[in-house]
Amino acid sequence: MKRAAWILLLAIPAAAWCSPAPSLASACTGCHGPEGAGSGIFPRIAGQPEVYLQKELEFFRSGARPSPMMQRVTKALNDADIAALAAYFSKLHPPYTSAAGALSAAQKIRGQQLATVGDWQHGVPGCVRCHGPGLNGVAPQIPALAGQSPQYVVSTLRLFQSMNMHAPHYFPVTIMGRVARGLSDADVQAVTGYIAQLKPGEIPQTSRPPHDAAYKFIAQSPDEFKPPPETAIPGGLDGEEIWRGRLIFEDTQRYARQYTGNTLNCSSCHLDRGRRANSAPMWAAYIAYPEYRSKNHKVNTLEERIQGCFRFSMNGTPPAADSPTMVALVSYFHWLATGLPVGITPKGAGYPKLPSPHTSPSIERGTAVYAANCAMCHGANGEGREARGTQIFPPLWGPHSFNWGAGMEQTSTAAAFIKANMPYGAGETLSDQQAWDVAAFVVSHPRPQDPRFTGSVATTRAKYHRTDSYYGRVVNGKLLGAPANSGE
Amino acid sequence: MKRAAWILLLAIPAAAWCSPAPSLASACTGCHGPEGAGSGIFPRIAGQPEVYLQKELEFFRSGARPSPMMQRVTKALNDADIAALAAYFSKLHPPYTSAAGALSAAQKIRGQQLATVGDWQHGVPGCVRCHGPGLNGVAPQIPALAGQSPQYVVSTLRLFQSMNMHAPHYFPVTIMGRVARGLSDADVQAVTGYIAQLKPGEIPQTSRPPHDAAYKFIAQSPDEFKPPPETAIPGGLDGEEIWRGRLIFEDTQRYARQYTGNTLNCSSCHLDRGRRANSAPMWAAYIAYPEYRSKNHKVNTLEERIQGCFRFSMNGTPPAADSPTMVALVSYFHWLATGLPVGITPKGAGYPKLPSPHTSPSIERGTAVYAANCAMCHGANGEGREARGTQIFPPLWGPHSFNWGAGMEQTSTAAAFIKANMPYGAGETLSDQQAWDVAAFVVSHPRPQDPRFTGSVATTRAKYHRTDSYYGRVVNGKLLGAPANSGE
Structure with missing residues (x-):
C-alpha cells in the first residue's frame, strides 16, 4: 500500500472537492488503480452502479x-463529494485486467455451482440470484462481481x-452474513x-451440470x-425433459414467456428452483396432487394446479395440460420428488403457517419494515429489478x-412466505410481527385485476x-381491485 | 334323502329317456325340488346356462x-339325455325359495367384499368377475350363484x-381350487x-365400502x-373423485364408454382394479410417469400414457388430459400409490418379463392350450362374454x-400377461411355453387396424x-393388418 498517497489525500481540504474533479478522483485511483479499474x-x-458506490461510501x-x-x-x-465520486x-x-488464478477442475465446478445455483442446504443462494446474470450487477445497488479480484472478494x-x-x-450483512x-x-x-475468471459483460449459458x-x-x-442433486438428472430424453x-x-x-402476463418466474415464489423446504417446494406438491382445493371447489390435478399459477401468480394464459411446457414442468417435479412417498404431507410442504399476529398487521409499520429490508432489491415502489433482460427481483x-x-x-400467505424466505437467503430474520406488517404493506397496493x-x-x-x-378495501383513498386502481 | 326315488330312477332303462320327458326330469326334481328350484x-x-348344465352332467x-x-x-x-335335460x-x-340365514353385519360386509371385489391378497377374485353382475351367471357356461343355498355352495x-x-x-378347479x-x-x-340372500335377477349397485x-x-x-384398502378412501370431494x-x-x-371403441375395461388388463402386482398395477405406473417411451419417442405424462390405453387397447378416442374422466383416473391412481416412493421401479410393476421360449411359440400348440384353458370364458372365437349389459370376459x-x-x-407382452395372470385368478398355472404358445395363438388373429x-x-x-x-404377417392365408382382415 502506498502510504504516502493517503497522507497526501488527507491533507486536501474536503471543501475543495465539490465536483468529480480529477484531484478528488485521483485520491481513489491511488489505490483502486487508474480509472478505478481495481x-x-x-x-x-x-462501472459499478452509482447508487451502490454512493451508499457504500456513506456506510464506510x-x-x-x-x-x-x-x-x-x-x-x-x-x-456532495460522495455523490460526485459515485457518479464519476x-x-x-x-x-x-484479469486477476484470475489457476482453478482445478473440481474448483471450477464447485465455483460455478455456488455462483449459479448456490448450495441452499448450507444457506447459500446462487450469487447470480442477486448479482445478476454473469454477475454483472443489478442497478441501482447490487455490485458487479465478474472479474473482481479474488483477494478483495475473499x-x-x-x-x-x-x-x-x-x-x-x-x-x-443480513443476507451476505448468512x-x-x-x-x-x-x-x-x-x-x-x-x-475472478468471469468475463465482465458476458453472460455464461446455463448448462447442465456434468452427469x-x-x-x-x-x-x-x-x-x-432433499431432492436429488442436479448431477443425478438421468441421461437420454428423460433427462432432457427434466432439464x-x-x-x-x-x-x-425466457423459456415460457408466452404463458405469462407479468415478469415473474416460477422461482420467484418457489426458491432454489422449487427445491427448498418451506418455500412451497415442488416435490411436496408433486406427491400431493390430485387434491381437492377450496379455491375452485374441486379436485385439481397437478397440471391444473400449475395452470392456476400461470393464471394468477403469473397473470397469464396457462399452457394446456398436455403442452410441452407442462410436460417439462411435471417431469421436473416428478424427478425432484424421487423417493418421496406419494400422498403424504412431508415437513417443509407449502409455506409454514404463521401464528396469528399479536397486534393486527399494520400497513404503516410495514412501510418501515419494507424500506429497511426489501426496498434495496424490490424497489421503493415494489417495481422489482431487471438486469440484462432478466428479471432479478420480482x-x-x-x-x-x-x-x-x-x-x-x-x-396470511404473504406473511408466511416472507417469514420463511425473505430477505432472500435470509429467511427467519424478521419477527413474526414484522412479517405480518410488511405483508400487509405489500398486499395493500394496486395490482392486476x-x-x-x-x-x-x-x-x-x-x-x-x-x-x-x-x-x-379502501387503502389510501383507493378502492383496491377497482378497474381504475388495478395497477395496469 | 329319498332313497326310494333313486332306486326307482335307476330301474328305468336309459334308452327310454330320449327327450326331456317329464319322467326323466322328475328323476332330477326328486332331489332338486319341483322344477329344479333347489x-x-x-x-x-x-335357469342355469344350458351348456353349464350339460357340461357338469358330463363331468359327473x-x-x-x-x-x-x-x-x-x-x-x-x-x-342325448344329458342334452335334453340341460335344455329343459x-x-x-x-x-x-330364499335359503338365506341370518348374517352378522361383519359377515355381510365381508361376504359382499368377497363377492364383488374379492381378496386378491389371498388369491380370491370377486365372484362377480366370472359369475356376472349380481352373480346371475354368464352364458354359456358359468352358473348363477344368486340365491343358491349355502349348504350346496359350502x-x-x-x-x-x-x-x-x-x-x-x-x-x-384350475380357478376355483385356487x-x-x-x-x-x-x-x-x-x-x-x-x-344366498342375493335376489336372483337383480344387480346390486356397486357402492363404496364403509369408510x-x-x-x-x-x-x-x-x-x-399393497395399496390402501378401499375402506381408507378419504371423505369429501377427494374421496368422491377417487371413487x-x-x-x-x-x-x-359403463362410466366412460364414449372414449372406448371396443368392449374392454381398464380392469381387463389390470386385474383387481389396478391393484394387483404383476398385472401392470396403477400404483407402479403412477410413480413412474412422466417417463420416456420408445413407443412414441418422447417423455409421456401419466395422462398421455392413459390416453395411449384408450387409443390402442380400448380402440377409442381418448379423453383430454384435463377431462373429468382423466382427473378421476389420475386421482384414483394417486391414491393407490399412497406411501410408495416416487420414481423407483418396485417389484410387481408391469407384467414380469417371461424368459425366451425354449422352442419358438407355436400357434398350433397354442390352439390346444386355448381350447383347454381359455375358451370357456373368452369363447372359442375369442369373442368374449357379456352378461346383462356388462362385458365379463373381454x-x-x-x-x-x-x-x-x-x-x-x-x-412377448401377451405371454407375460398370460403367464402371470391367466386363467383369471389362477396365474402361474400355465408353463412358460404354454404361455408363449397361447399368446401366439391369440395375437395371430385379425383385430382392428x-x-x-x-x-x-x-x-x-x-x-x-x-x-x-x-x-x-400371413397367418392362415390372411395378411394380418390388411384392411380387409382387420376383424372389423
Whole structure:
C-alpha cells in the first residue's frame, strides 16, 4: 500500500472537492488503480452502479461497513463529494485486467455451482440470484462481481462472516452474513476463483451440470427430504425433459414467456428452483396432487394446479395440460420428488403457517419494515429489478406483479412466505410481527385485476376474497381491485 | 334323502329317456325340488346356462367332478339325455325359495367384499368377475350363484379345496381350487351367506365400502407394496373423485364408454382394479410417469400414457388430459400409490418379463392350450362374454378387441400377461411355453387396424411393428393388418 498517497489525500481540504474533479478522483485511483479499474485487494469500482458506490461510501463514512482505512478516507467527504465520486466512477469502463488464478477442475465446478445455483442446504443462494446474470450487477445497488479480484472478494466474505447479523446497521450483512457463513474455506476459494475468471459483460449459458453416473438413490426420511442433486438428472430424453422443466421453472420469462402476463418466474415464489423446504417446494406438491382445493371447489390435478399459477401468480394464459411446457414442468417435479412417498404431507410442504399476529398487521409499520429490508432489491415502489433482460427481483405490486387472484395476495400467505424466505437467503430474520406488517404493506397496493372479476368489486370480493385480502378495501383513498386502481 | 326315488330312477332303462320327458326330469326334481328350484344341499338347477348344465352332467358322468351320487345317476344317461335335460332345466324359472340365514353385519360386509371385489391378497377374485353382475351367471357356461343355498355352495367350495389343482380333468378347479383355498372358514360362511340372500335377477349397485376412519397409513417396503384398502378412501370431494376413478377403471364401458371403441375395461388388463402386482398395477405406473417411451419417442405424462390405453387397447378416442374422466383416473391412481416412493421401479410393476421360449411359440400348440384353458370364458372365437349389459370376459381378437397398436398385440407382452395372470385368478398355472404358445395363438388373429396405419401394411409394420408382432404377417392365408382382415 502506498502510504504516502493517503497522507497526501488527507491533507486536501474536503471543501475543495465539490465536483468529480480529477484531484478528488485521483485520491481513489491511488489505490483502486487508474480509472478505478481495481488492483489486488483494492476492488474495481469503475462501472459499478452509482447508487451502490454512493451508499457504500456513506456506510464506510458512518462506520456501518467497518474499514478503518475507508472510514478515514470517507470522513473527509461530504454528501456532495460522495455523490460526485459515485457518479464519476459508475460511468468509467476501463479495460479489465484479469486477476484470475489457476482453478482445478473440481474448483471450477464447485465455483460455478455456488455462483449459479448456490448450495441452499448450507444457506447459500446462487450469487447470480442477486448479482445478476454473469454477475454483472443489478442497478441501482447490487455490485458487479465478474472479474473482481479474488483477494478483495475473499476479504469481503471474511468481513461478512465476522459481522453481527442480528443488529446490522449495514443491510447487506443480513443476507451476505448468512451466505458467507455457509461457505467453507474451500468454497470461498472456489467461488472467488470462479468469479475472478468471469468475463465482465458476458453472460455464461446455463448448462447442465456434468452427469454423475455414480449417483445412487438413497431412501430418506420424508420429513428431512432433499431432492436429488442436479448431477443425478438421468441421461437420454428423460433427462432432457427434466432439464427443460428446470430451465422453465427457473427462468420462466425466457423459456415460457408466452404463458405469462407479468415478469415473474416460477422461482420467484418457489426458491432454489422449487427445491427448498418451506418455500412451497415442488416435490411436496408433486406427491400431493390430485387434491381437492377450496379455491375452485374441486379436485385439481397437478397440471391444473400449475395452470392456476400461470393464471394468477403469473397473470397469464396457462399452457394446456398436455403442452410441452407442462410436460417439462411435471417431469421436473416428478424427478425432484424421487423417493418421496406419494400422498403424504412431508415437513417443509407449502409455506409454514404463521401464528396469528399479536397486534393486527399494520400497513404503516410495514412501510418501515419494507424500506429497511426489501426496498434495496424490490424497489421503493415494489417495481422489482431487471438486469440484462432478466428479471432479478420480482415486482411485488403494480402492473407487472401477481394479480388479485394469486394466493400471495392474501396477507396470511404473504406473511408466511416472507417469514420463511425473505430477505432472500435470509429467511427467519424478521419477527413474526414484522412479517405480518410488511405483508400487509405489500398486499395493500394496486395490482392486476382478478381474472375471475365478476364486473363488480363488491361481488368479486364476496365470492373470492372473504379472507384477509385487501381486495375491495379502501387503502389510501383507493378502492383496491377497482378497474381504475388495478395497477395496469 | 329319498332313497326310494333313486332306486326307482335307476330301474328305468336309459334308452327310454330320449327327450326331456317329464319322467326323466322328475328323476332330477326328486332331489332338486319341483322344477329344479333347489332345496338344501341340492342346488337349484333351474335357469342355469344350458351348456353349464350339460357340461357338469358330463363331468359327473366321467367322474371328473367327483360325486358318487351324481356319478351313479348320470351313468345311466347318454349324450342325448344329458342334452335334453340341460335344455329343459335351463328354460325353467320357478320362484326362488330364499335359503338365506341370518348374517352378522361383519359377515355381510365381508361376504359382499368377497363377492364383488374379492381378496386378491389371498388369491380370491370377486365372484362377480366370472359369475356376472349380481352373480346371475354368464352364458354359456358359468352358473348363477344368486340365491343358491349355502349348504350346496359350502360343500362345493370344500370339494374344490380338496381337489388336485395341478392335474385337473375338471377345468373349473384350475380357478376355483385356487379361490376356495384362499377362503378361510369364516370367509366361506360369509360369502355363501351373502350369495344366498342375493335376489336372483337383480344387480346390486356397486357402492363404496364403509369408510374406516381408524385406518392409519403404514410405511411399507416398496417391493412388497399393497395399496390402501378401499375402506381408507378419504371423505369429501377427494374421496368422491377417487371413487369415481375406481368405478371408471373397473367398468369403463359403463362410466366412460364414449372414449372406448371396443368392449374392454381398464380392469381387463389390470386385474383387481389396478391393484394387483404383476398385472401392470396403477400404483407402479403412477410413480413412474412422466417417463420416456420408445413407443412414441418422447417423455409421456401419466395422462398421455392413459390416453395411449384408450387409443390402442380400448380402440377409442381418448379423453383430454384435463377431462373429468382423466382427473378421476389420475386421482384414483394417486391414491393407490399412497406411501410408495416416487420414481423407483418396485417389484410387481408391469407384467414380469417371461424368459425366451425354449422352442419358438407355436400357434398350433397354442390352439390346444386355448381350447383347454381359455375358451370357456373368452369363447372359442375369442369373442368374449357379456352378461346383462356388462362385458365379463373381454374379446381377445376380432372387431371388439384391442387394436394392432396396443402393447398386448406383441407376443412377448401377451405371454407375460398370460403367464402371470391367466386363467383369471389362477396365474402361474400355465408353463412358460404354454404361455408363449397361447399368446401366439391369440395375437395371430385379425383385430382392428393400428390407428397409426400409414396406408400400407408393409410400411406400418416397418415403422411400428419391428417386434414379435404378427402384424403384416400371413397367418392362415390372411395378411394380418390388411384392411380387409382387420376383424372389423
